[in-house]
Amino acid sequence: MNSVTKKNKLVSDYILDFLVSKGVKHVFILQGGAIAFLVDAFSRRKDIKYISVAHEQSAAMMADAYSRVGPNFGATMSTSGPGATNLITGICCSWFDSIPVLHITGQVNTYEQRNSYKTLKQVRQIGFQETEISKITESITKFSKKINNPNNIKHDLHKSYAISQEGRQGPVLIDIPMNFQTLKINSLKLKNQNSDKKVQSINKNYNAKIIKIINKFNSSLRPALIIGGGVRNSKSVKETNNLINLLKIPTVTTWTGLDCVDSKNKYLIGPIGVYGLRSANFTIQNADFIISIGARLDTRVTGGMPNTFAQKAYKVVIDIDEAELLKKRGLVINIPINSNAKNFTKKLLINKNKFITNNVNKKNWLEKCKKWKISYPIVSQDYYKLKKYVNPYVFFNELSKKLSKKDIIVSDTGAHLTWFMQTFQVKLGQRVLSAFGNSPMGYAFPASIGASLASKSKNIYSINGEGSFQINIQELQTLKYLNLPITVFVLNNKGYGIIKQFQTLYLNSRFEGTTKGYSSPNFEKITKAYGIKYFQIKNHDDIENKLDNVIKFNKPCLCEIMIKPDQKIIPKLAFGNSIDDLSPLLNREEHKLNMSN
């Protein structure tokens, strides 16, 4: 028997057993002394692989996207000290967007740890590269622990996994001292952890509430539905679409909910919020009854003054995280329901005969919202007339038409994210990912590698700004090496577009650190230096002539899109306004009329 099948096995082998049992197929790693024994365990098996990356930050982002795309669970391994701290920005992505990921870090030997010596005062470091990663990440993980007893390893692993999955999901971290990694343990005798089941949300007896919600819905004149990321997290896209078809009311989404509804769905108005569509925002601001499912209604959705959000509506809000329902920021929730999205949606569907839908009022209201959608298109036909440069609204409109319903699109953060989210027309089945709550520059590119490994044969399109892309540009080597079907779009507007717009509005166009003092490289040369195919789209003709080829390329490539340096996000909320009043402001009469429901 080799060490993989023996019951007396190395902790390192046991850990891989565990990962395999949880469906992990790829682990994102960067080597180092304190993790070398663990990584060595991969040499003894074929049922799980590691992926070496060039910077641990990317490993964490890859694992995050790997979990988002599913069906398997994302994990990383990295060494102590800098190997561990390099993960943090990626951990935050998973934390804020509720993505379960397991990070395994190596730690110095127990006898070299600062807390193994009781002294009056803590010293900064004893072991080489000793860093208290479990303490540092305490506030951005659901569970983070330095293993202090190798016999608890089974217990600790199972516990961390269970915690990452239960309730509002999130990242967990296990820190494993080097000297434990090579211990032989009897895996049968290991202390077990009982709670290795997904703990479903506390479904308090809320049938009465359901009846109340149905009654409120039935008597409402202008109901609307908000679809958030909790729908995807609870795997209830199908149920949600059934609900939309049942209720037949205007439906809007948050950014995380965007890919849960087909853009052709006749009830869909579009994404709401600070960078939302006017039509979707008017819908919410005029509704008299709202059910929000799996959306935390943060300020990017409500605007800076949450008390002005959906003011006219009776609000039913479903969230898996009680704390989200209890946060008091001026937004009054009439019926808060602490449940996961799937559970709640099923409860409504069971009662489907009790709903009064499609009556005259509701029909008129739906028509009104659909009219807004037509009156305020995001892509003006004028945009097509641009001769020099590519208008990003035109670009995403055309890209959107060309992508298939299996594709995965991963966006970074900046103006390009807003252009993309405002314009993109989802085909149900597509996945649209971004690290919405944390929004680090540099997420999209490594995340697209994680997404590709998770989904195998699917085509991945990653959307980047020329600023953001620089953050993890080193992973071009990983892309080249793995030879994955990823198309990297880099929208080059010669600066940090979203901040430039902020400076135009509030800082008298003083472009400090966004144009002044800022520079970006020649992406053509760099792409080619990495041995990757390069395309360029510099005007609208190029979209017609080249975009098809880019999309069909199906191998690593980078396509640079030349954007006008002062291209704006249109529309967008200005400080101090409510979300019905996006800038550029509409004529006051027109705005008033739209709000007079």
Added chain:
Amino acid sequence: MNSVTKKNKLVSDYILDFLVSKGVKHVFILQGGAIAFLVDAFSRRKDIKYISVAHEQSAAMMADAYSRVGPNFGATMSTSGPGATNLITGICCSWFDSIPVLHITGQVNTYEQRNSYKTLKQVRQIGFQETEISKITESITKFSKKINNPNNIKHDLHKSYAISQEGRQGPVLIDIPMNFQTLKINSLKLKNQNSDKKVQSINKNYNAKIIKIINKFNSSLRPALIIGGGVRNSKSVKETNNLINLLKIPTVTTWTGLDCVDSKNKYLIGPIGVYGLRSANFTIQNADFIISIGARLDTRVTGGMPNTFAQKAYKVVIDIDEAELLKKRGLVINIPINSNAKNFTKKLLINKNKFITNNVNKKNWLEKCKKWKISYPIVSQDYYKLKKYVNPYVFFNELSKKLSKKDIIVSDTGAHLTWFMQTFQVKLGQRVLSAFGNSPMGYAFPASIGASLASKSKNIYSINGEGSFQINIQELQTLKYLNLPITVFVLNNKGYGIIKQFQTLYLNSRFEGTTKGYSSPNFEKITKAYGIKYFQIKNHDDIENKLDNVIKFNKPCLCEIMIKPDQKIIPKLAFGNSIDDLSPLLNREEHKLNMSN
């Protein structure tokens, strides 16, 4: 009056005033919404500049090196959330090596913060990109605080600065909500902080101890001196050299102390430790009396079993951090002195007439140590015979001869660091930097940019492995843009050399994640793609023919050095041995003889 000179000024302007008053000339930044108002303040003045970087990780490392090189103080500015968490690995460099740096992060508006709403349970995030950076960095900074009252800004800034400087130095972080940045405050009325003086170490009355030390020294037969990083931190290189000349005893250094003594100094034996010189280690292991100044004697110095370190010696250890003296790991300190290095050294110098030096025993002992130095040269003449590839010991030996006493050399981490530290012959005046305690891959390159800005006209040489260099490769753009006289050496051994050696020794040459699954790009193409001059040194002839040109180039350039993929670190300590017994092990007789003092 403009806002800079008015007494009623914006908090942002006040902060720049403060930085200027502390001698900060460059602030390393990356823009973002939550820091935009602060960065905008630079538009109103000429006495301080910002440097835009491509990744905040580099900003933190640049600021760290900026402080190390001096004379000014390093600072960064970055935005909330990912902008802040990206600093962490750089912050750890300053924390573990005791480098004062001020990090200023932008935070979401106070009214958008999670802790401004008292609820039962904390929610993960309220404001967009809200992340509790002051909490996350609590254990790796001397002081980290989210400003909660703009009238305390003066107090908080002065306090953070004072704390970063006093006692054992280190990084501090101030998190400033956006809505405070644009407040007008009366700078005269601001609450003050009294302790804006450098608090010198607590010099307990230790004259008696000094006398005891002198007596012990006088009666010792084989005394030795250890020079650590505290010498540089306390700015006592001159005093230390005076002490060496006074005591006339074998002197060894830690890595952080390396550049405090000229390699031609007749008392210098060399660097000690796990990757030390045999001669230096024999010196320490045979000494009967040791004074260690400003070295924390961590396991990279003592080996994994601190009880075997300098076992025969009566040990006097000077450390500014009491906790370092109290750590109990088997190393017995006979006279611990909690003082900064400068203070202690001065105390000895004042008593110079009391020392008995240069007697027969001490002279013989010095000769013995110097003989070891000759018998165990680090650069074997055989190394020069290599035809294909460059032997790194040869390379650093030759480089060392060519560099001038004003140059600054910054090394990354990996085998290349050990080759460099083992071989390099310091000319007093040179600076040798690395992030020794934290040792993140990717430090050297951004740090060389920080060092260059700190030192203005000096030439900077950065030493990298082809693995480490990938981590912050995006800063090639910053280098190009700033056009600084930095030479980037990349030692390419096609893998993580130091880990490969570990795998050879302990993992039966299974090169998981170091060769297998690992790849690196074509550095020539990439360097050129960034518009930077490229050189290559592929064998020893190239050293002779090209290295002079590289060194004289004085503009941004990258020079790739081709190293044999299986090149080892020689000598190096194996697990379980004491530092006198470096591998490859000497003949047992020879070892015994060397240890028979």
